[in-house]
Amino acid sequence: MTEESQKYQSLLTIRARKLELNKEIQRSEHEIKTTWNALFHPKKQATPKTPTQRILAMASSSMGLIDGALLGWKLYKKFIQK
Numbered sequence: 001m002t003e004e005s006q007k008y009q010s011l012l013t014i015r016a017r018k019l020e021l022n023k024e025i026q027r028s029e030h031e032i033k034t035t036w037n038a039l040f041h042p043k044k045q046a047t048p049k050t051p052t053q054r055i056l057a058m059a060s061s062s063m064g065l066i067d068g069a070l071l072g073w074k075l076y077k078k079f080i081q082k
Contacts, residue, residue, distance in 0.1 A: 008014050048054040 008017065048057045
């Protein structure tokens, strides 16, 4: 017999250990769920409230689109038009 099985001498001790393990599993599952949600479900960003914030957000989005288009054009010219 192993050392683990010799530690339990009655059904009461086995049940107590089972309850401890179940609580530990539940706690671990809760931690995993919160970590998973934090990683893969980002919080919604607040919408800009003032006109200046809206203009800056639109300018930032526009610059991202322009940057992506320029990158695409450069890659197209480099790899396709050889």
